[in-house]
Amino acid sequence: MTRCKVIMLVALCALVTLNAGCGGLPPSDGVEPGGAVVVIVVDADTSAPLQVPATVIAGGVRGLLQPSDEQLVLRNVPVGSGTPPTQPLTVTAEGYVTSVQQVQMAVTAATWVTVELTPADLATTGTIGGIVVDEVTGGPITSAFVEFAPPTGDGARVGGFSDNTGEFIIGGVPAGDRMFTAQAAGYLPDAGTVRIVADAAGQNADLQIELVAGDTTIDVPGTVVDVFTQGPIEGAEVSIGGSTPAVTGPDGRFVAPDVPVGDQEVLVSAEGYENYHQTLQILPGIGEITIEIFERADDPPGDPFTVTGTVTLSGAPDNAGATVTATRLDSGTVLDRDTTDASGHYALFVPPGQYQITVEFEGRNISRELAVPPGGVIVEDVNFMLTVQ
Structure with a gap:
């Protein structure tokens, strides 16, 4: 049995976004939060909220964040079909340089993003x-x-x-x-x-x-790393959308040439590692991607669970009654569900893969993504805190 203790693990297949997280919205108008993007914009130098309006565009949906508002909620944003699904986010404000990033969309909860804007000289x-x-x-x-x-x-x-x-x-x-x-x-x-x-x-x-x-094609740069050590992997072969395979160097970096824009299959193979096969949405301006792969392991699982943790319900008498769900990112399929006891403990059994773990209690929810590696590894201490009052 191999045990791996991972605290608040976030291990994504292909990370193409910065400062993005996932969480829940309080009940409001009944709109499902899966297509909601909550954006907070701050000054990169001071980390303070902007004193000017900011125009935000996520997956084609536009909104205006006013200085008097703490955050902007964009609803009905397309989730996307990639694995994990992503959408482009653009933020523009007077006196700042426009920021662009790819945001990983949550499957069952709202997606939270904090954007830091760099000040610009209006004279130049x-x-x-x-x-x-x-x-x-x-x-x-x-x-x-x-x-x-x-x-x-x-x-x-x-x-x-x-x-x-x-x-x-x-x-x-x-x-x-x-x-x-x-x-x-x-x-x-x-x-x-x-x-x-x-x-x-x-x-x-x-x-x-x-x-x-x-048809538009672009070159896609990236890095292949070990999912747990985050160390670069040399000699990995990467193919995106049927492009000519690229081989990573000592720093794990590669450039996949002439990749068609759109949803494309990403294939990665490396000695001593599990083969990687996912779908990624390729867009102009995508920037550098990071691909995290698992070291090959053949040990079968030994316990009747592969993900475990604790949910703290702040404001409730105890921590019982929260529903914890594991949703597979590549298909959106719910593979296991558990309800917390008074101590807040939960345990899920799911096969290796990429998942969104969602906690729901009395109409409120919070979620995060994690990776369950092969070889019987148990991901422990995936803990949550949800404010209920």
Whole structure:
């Protein structure tokens, strides 16, 4: 029997997001929280909330976070079909550089994200908006990635994704001549040049970008690491979407060339490790991905559970009655469920894989993702605290 004590483990198949977490919303209007994204935006230098409004776009859904609000809740955000499912998140505010990241979407609970915006000099950077449409139909293109770069292609790049009306807004773009590119799933990329006026000197005219239907491919960089040690794995072979296999170097890094945009299979093999096979949503601007794989182990499980922990119900007389559910990330299937006793203890039996563990009590919920490795490893101390009053 192999036992591995993991405290508040978060081990994801492919991490393409920063500062993202999962949690629950208090009961409000009956909307299921699975498609809700809760966004908190702070100043990167001070960690304080912004004093200006912030435009937030997640998976095409747009909202405005006001300075008087602690957080913005975006509802009906598409969960996505990747494993784990992800959606692009863009945040823009006056006086800051636009932030872009891929957010891992929770399957059964709300997704919580904290975004840190870097201040921008209004005298040397500008803000520009516009719309991305289909050249033939004129219809809007959702989640098109628009990026601005120096004419030489070298230097700082600033970009963002469009909403479900095709509109985008990007701030913190250095003033002067800029080259822009626009990419979207199912369309050929487009490029052009534009002169950016600094915010302190005036406004920039909106861009209208028309894309032609076709297949877009991008290079996808990443790193392969051991799921527990986080050490790089050399010699791993990585193929994404049928691309030419790439082999990792001593630092575990690779670049998969010419990967089609869209949901693509990711295959990884390495000596001494379990084969990795998942689906990942490839989008322009995806950035570097991290793939975590398990060391090969052949020991069968010995106990009637593979995940165990404690739920603390803050404000309740005791910790009994909370429902704990294990949902497989790649299929959304519930594989086991348990109810806590007065001490808050629970135990689940699930096969190796990636899971979302959700705790529910009296209409409130909280969740987190974890990995159950092969070889009879028991993941212990997966603990939760849920405020109920």
